[in-house]
Amino acid sequence: MIESAKYRNRIELLQGTLDMLILQALQREPMHGYAIAQIIRNRSGEVLTVETGSLYPALHRLEKQRWVKSEWKLTESKQRAKYYQLTALGKKQLASDHQRWLQLVRAIGAVMEPEVQQ
Amino acid sequence: MRWPWDRAKEDLSEELESHLKMAISERVARGEDPAQAQAVALRELGNMPLIEDVTRERWGWMWLENLLRDTCYALRGFRRNPLFTISVLVTIALGIGATTAVFSVVDRILFRPLPYADPGRIVSLGFVHSLERQEFVMGRFYVEWQKDQTPFSVLAAQSTGVHNCDLVEDKPAQLGCISFQANFLPLFGVSPVLGRNFLPEEDRPNGPRVVMISYGLWKSHYNNDPHILGRTINVDGDFARIVGVLPKDFQFPTLEQADIVTPFALDPAVQQTVNGGFGYPERVFARLKPGVGVVEAYAQMQPLFNDDLKLFPPSAKSETHLSIRTLRDKEMQDVRLVAWVLFGFVLSVLLIACANVAGLMMARGAGRQRELAVRSAIGASHGRLIRQALTEALLLSFAGGLAGLAMAQALIMMFVHLAPTGIPFIGKANLDLRIAVFAALLSCICGVIFGLATALQKPGLAALNAKASMSRSHAFLRRSLVTAQIAFSIVLLSGAVLMLRSFSKIEAQDLGIETGGVLTMKAALPWWRYNTDQKVKNFYLRLETSLRRLPGTFAVGMASSIPPAAGGSQSFRFSDLVVEGKPPTPPGIGGNVTGRSVTPDYFRALNIPIIRGQNFAEQDRTGDEREAILSRLLATRLFPNEDPIGKRFQSDGFRGGAGTIIVGVADNVKNNGLTDQSDPEMYTLRRSVSDDWSGNRLIVVIHSVMPASTIQPWIRSEIASIDRTVPVETEPLNQTISRMADRPRFETMLLGFFALTGLVLAVVGLYGLIAFMATQRTHEIGLRMALGATRADILRLIANDGLRMVVVGLALGLGTALTVSRILKALLFQISVYDPLTYIVVPLFLSLVALVAVLIAARTGMRVDPAVTLRAE
Numbered sequence: 002m003i004e005s006a007k008y009r010n011r012i013e014l015l016q017g018t019l020d021m022l023i024l025q026a027l028q029r030e031p032m033h034g035y036a037i038a039q040i041i042r043n044r045s046g047e048v049l050t051v052e053t054g055s056l057y058p059a060l061h062r063l064e065k066q067r068w069v070k071s072e073w074k075l076t077e078s079k080q081r082a083k084y085y086q087l088t089a090l091g092k093k094q095l096a097s098d099h100q101r102w103l104q105l106v107r108a109i110g111a112v113m114e115p116e117v118q119q
Numbered sequence: 120m121r122w123p124w125d126r127a128k129e130d131l132s133e134e135l136e137s138h139l140k141m142a143i144s145e146r147v148a149r150g151e152d153p154a155q156a157q158a159v160a161l162r163e164l165g166n167m168p169l170i171e172d173v174t175r176e177r178w179g180w181m182w183l184e185n186l187l188r189d190t191c192y193a194l195r196g197f198r199r200n201p202l203f204t205i206s207v208l209v210t211i212a213l214g215i216g217a218t219t220a221v222f223s224v225v226d227r228i229l230f231r232p233l234p235y236a237d238p239g240r241i242v243s244l245g246f247v248h249s250l251e252r253q254e255f256v257m258g259r260f261y262v263e264w265q266k267d268q269t270p271f272s273v274l275a276a277q278s279t280g281v282h283n284c285d286l287v288e289d290k291p292a293q294l295g296c297i298s299f300q301a302n303f304l305p306l307f308g309v310s311p312v313l314g315r316n317f318l319p320e321e322d323r324p325n326g327p328r329v330v331m332i333s334y335g336l337w338k339s340h341y342n343n344d345p346h347i348l349g350r351t352i353n354v355d356g357d358f359a360r361i362v363g364v365l366p367k368d369f370q371f372p373t374l375e376q377a378d379i380v381t382p383f384a385l386d387p388a389v390q391q392t393v394n395g396g397f398g399y400p401e402r403v404f405a406r407l408k409p410g411v412g413v414v415e416a417y418a419q420m421q422p423l424f425n426d427d428l429k430l431f432p433p434s435a436k437s438e439t440h441l442s443i444r445t446l447r448d449k450e451m452q453d454v455r456l457v458a459w460v461l462f463g464f465v466l467s468v469l470l471i472a473c474a475n476v477a478g479l480m481m482a483r484g485a486g487r488q489r490e491l492a493v494r495s496a497i498g499a500s501h502g503r504l505i506r507q508a509l510t511e512a513l514l515l516s517f518a519g520g521l522a523g524l525a526m527a528q529a530l531i532m533m534f535v536h537l538a539p540t541g542i543p544f545i546g547k548a549n550l551d552l553r554i555a556v557f558a559a560l561l562s563c564i565c566g567v568i569f570g571l572a573t574a575l576q577k578p579g580l581a582a583l584n585a586k587a588s589m590s591r592s593h594a595f596l597r598r599s600l601v602t603a604q605i606a607f608s609i610v611l612l613s614g615a616v617l618m619l620r621s622f623s624k625i626e627a628q629d630l631g632i633e634t635g636g637v638l639t640m641k642a643a644l645p646w647w648r649y650n651t652d653q654k655v656k657n658f659y660l661r662l663e664t665s666l667r668r669l670p671g672t673f674a675v676g677m678a679s680s681i682p683p684a685a686g687g688s689q690s691f692r693f694s695d696l697v698v699e700g701k702p703p704t705p706p707g708i709g710g711n712v713t714g715r716s717v718t719p720d721y722f723r724a725l726n727i728p729i730i731r732g733q734n735f736a737e738q739d740r741t742g743d744e745r746e747a748i749l750s751r752l753l754a755t756r757l758f759p760n761e762d763p764i765g766k767r768f769q770s771d772g773f774r775g776g777a778g779t780i781i782v783g784v785a786d787n788v789k790n791n792g793l794t795d796q797s798d799p800e801m802y803t804l805r806r807s808v809s810d811d812w813s814g815n816r817l818i819v820v821i822h823s824v825m826p827a828s829t830i831q832p833w834i835r836s837e838i839a840s841i842d843r844t845v846p847v848e849t850e851p852l853n854q855t856i857s858r859m860a861d862r863p864r865f866e867t868m869l870l871g872f873f874a875l876t877g878l879v880l881a882v883v884g885l886y887g888l889i890a891f892m893a894t895q896r897t898h899e900i901g902l903r904m905a906l907g908a909t910r911a912d913i914l915r916l917i918a919n920d921g922l923r924m925v926v927v928g929l930a931l932g933l934g935t936a937l938t939v940s941r942i943l944k945a946l947l948f949q950i951s952v953y954d955p956l957t958y959i960v961v962p963l964f965l966s967l968v969a970l971v972a973v974l975i976a977a978r979t980g981m982r983v984d985p986a987v988t989l990r991a992e
Binding site for chain 2: 052058
């Protein structure tokens with residue numbers, strides 16, 4: 002009970018950002034969940050670790066919103082895995098998320114370091 | 120069992136599984152020890168079932184899965200505890216079934232608008248007096264009222280009563296005919312389903328002959344012929360053109376059935392002259408002007424009425440009143456009270472049922488505290504527990520509701536089958552879904568509220584160890600519920616027993632006549648062929664002679680009416696009787712006298728003893744003297760301390776001449792219905808002169824030693840040999856009287872049924888609570904027994920608890936019953952609403968039943984083995 006609340010909180014905290022990160026990870030090619038987690042971890046220089054408990058709920062939610070679609074495929078090591086692929090809708094969403102994110106970063110930057118801006 | 124989402128679930132598991140495998144193989148590839156790699160990867164992954172749960176919630180149909188799981192769980196629970204399940208189901212079914220059925224019946228009487236446009240503004244108005252309690256208006260006054268009245272936007276008249284009429288054609292039929300004015304249908308907002316209403320020029324004396332026919336006649340006799348309009352039919356020898364067909368659901372405001380309607384064709388000039396200058400009586404209906412209520416209308420009509428009254432004979436003045444009633448009041452009359460009482464009974468039953476459901480749910484909840492505590496401890500959220508409780512309550516209500524609907528349908532069919540004639544609309548009663556839903560909701564709410572009451576308290580850890588225990592407030596609530604149930608049952612039972620006692624008095628009373636072996640016969644002579652009193656007399660005298668020849672016939676009498684039905688048209692006022700040599704009685708004093716015109720054999724046929732003087736003699740039928748026999752009551756009223764034989768009197772009907780001579784005194788008979796106070800009665804000799812045979816309403820009484828089934832066909836063939844076109848009705852007098860008691864029998868049966876239902880439910884509730892408390896206290900009982908308490912002590916301990924509830928319930932119930940039983944007063948016959956026997960028998964009976972229930976339940980406690988219960992700790 003308590004644990005489940007914890008998971009929920011984390012999803013909530015990361016929600017918008019995590020969605021964007023996942024969509025971004027999928028931009029080039031379809032990928033399975035494990036690879037998505039690895040990519041985010043590697044690209045962020047090991048700063049952002051996506052918990053499995055956040056990743057899969059997020060993936061399933063994105064799929065429900067039709068931003069990604071999934072199919073079972075074999076990996077290079079001949080293992081069955083579920084691959085997620087960006088849909089057209091997902092691409093649009095990613096673009097707008099990215100846009101908003103940039104705005105936010107700029108805005109926060111301006112607030113935090115006003116002298117740099119001037 | 121595989122649910123549709125099981126595949127998706129496996130899919131998810133596989134996905135997570137593959138994630139785990141990849142994580143492990145990557146660690147192994149980096150050179151970690153496989154066993155350690157697996158442990159670390161598993162730890163990194165976290166609580167897999169929980170992740171699955173949270174992920175699945177994203178799918179958005181978890182609720183459905185939960186619902187089904189809860190349902191399965193609840194069903195398993197019900198199967199494990201069939202006694203509980205069945206009690207709840209039966210309770211809900213009874214509550215919903217009874218309420219729905221009764222409401223469906225009373226709805227049309229009490230609540231549903233009458234089938235007219237804006238029916239609340241239509242009134243019936245006219246004069247009423249002690250001999251005619253339905254409003255009527257004499258034609259002469261109606262003409263004046265139409266001119267001078269202010270409170271109504273329109274008035275319309277209908278003829279009084281349906282009369283027999285003959286359809287003369289290849290397929291002859293005897294029908295009911297009535298007439299109304301051209302503005303009658305518009306007043307009620309009704310238009311013909313086919314054709315048109317009467318035109319004003321048709322609703323005039325000597326206007327074109329037209330008729331409207333009923334939907335029933337159109338359908339049965341004319342096969343819904345669409346070209347019926349314009350057809351000419353022969354009614355009673357007159358040709359008339361059909362101009363319209365009344366709608367299917369049209370009902371006359373007098374609730375009469377008629378097949379053919381003719382224009383009323385009121386002739387103001389004629390109304391001034393006929394019937395002693397008063398005109399013919401008619402039924403008048405009116406629509407109130409906007410903003411005018413019944414009270415205002417009454418006040419505005421009062422001056423007109425007072426003017427009319429001046430023309431009345433003095434004897435009638437004081438007894439005649441103006442009456443204006445809404446249509447519903449007129450149509451429903453005394454049925455309303457019964458309907459309300461019935462409705463009250465059924466609501467009480469519903470309340471008892473709800474209390475039962477509540478009690479049962481609470482007991483179950485309390486009994487399950489331990490289970491709930493366990494489920495909570497292994498991770499079930501509070502919400503899940505509540506959802507589970509809700510699912511159970513809703514499932515029970517739903518199943519109970521379905522059973523209830525089936526029961527309601529069965530009850531309605533039973534009501535319609537058993538209902539006596541004269542309860543308006545009962546034939547039209549059908550299952551009312553609105554009320555079924557209402558009743559289902561109510562029981563559902565009971566279940567939910569009390570089911571939740573226990574689930575809402577999050578069971579503490581203590582409940583895990585402790586034996587299930589009922590919290591103090593719940594115990595009090597349940598006790599109050601059971602006490603209230605007992606109180607309600609007392610009220611219901613008292614009402615039912617009062618009705619039963621009253622009914623048995625009705626059945627057991629001495630009617631003053633012999634009914635066994637007596638057959639009554641009515642012949643409906645078509646008036647247009649038997650258009651003189653002479654023809655009527657000849658028909659009946661021939662009939663009398665031929666009936667007397669039938670084997671086994673003991674007596675054949677003829678009379679204008681037969682007791683114990685109320686006399687009706689032949690009644691007159693006591694003050695109309697003027698005894699020679701005595702001052703007349705002032706008008707308005709003495710009430711009514713039933714008059715009957717009979718042949719001498721009438722007294723032999725009904726075995727009414729002549730206690731003084733003698734019966735009419737056969738030869739007097741051809742004599743000149745008018746003779747009368749008085750009932751004992753009338754004789755003592757007219758001639759206290761005197762011998763009435765040989766005295767003469769004048770009555771309003773036959774003033775002048777030698778008057779009427781009294782030849783005998785007959786014993787009293789019940790003559791004003793089964794339940795009303797009997798009136799004094801006067802029999803006049805029906806002589807074989809044409810004058811004595813006017814009126815055309817005659818009942819033949821045949822007293823025979825032969826069974827009715829044998830003699831009935833004989834009578835028919837005798838009549839057919841005189842005139843084969845005359846329709847005949849015969850009925851054993853026993854049956855007629857039994858039919859008169861149908862209403863009270865029906866009412867008594869219904870109320871009795873609901874009182875018993877309530878009692879059963881209350882006793883089930885009591886039993887359930889005591890048994891439950893006994894189980895709850897096994898530990899305590901074991902301890903007491905170990906310390907030396909005997910089984911009798913234990914029995915007393917448990918029973919005391921139950922009996923306290925019974926006693927409090929009895930006291931409350933008796934108090935309430937004594938207060939509310941006054942409502943029944945109008946329904947009771949020769950029984951006081953404070954009938955002591957009832958108020959002794961009912962509590963005794965209920966105590967006895969309750970005592971048995973308590974003792975049976977307490978036995979559970981008595982059987983406790985201290986060695987077992989104490990070790991169970």
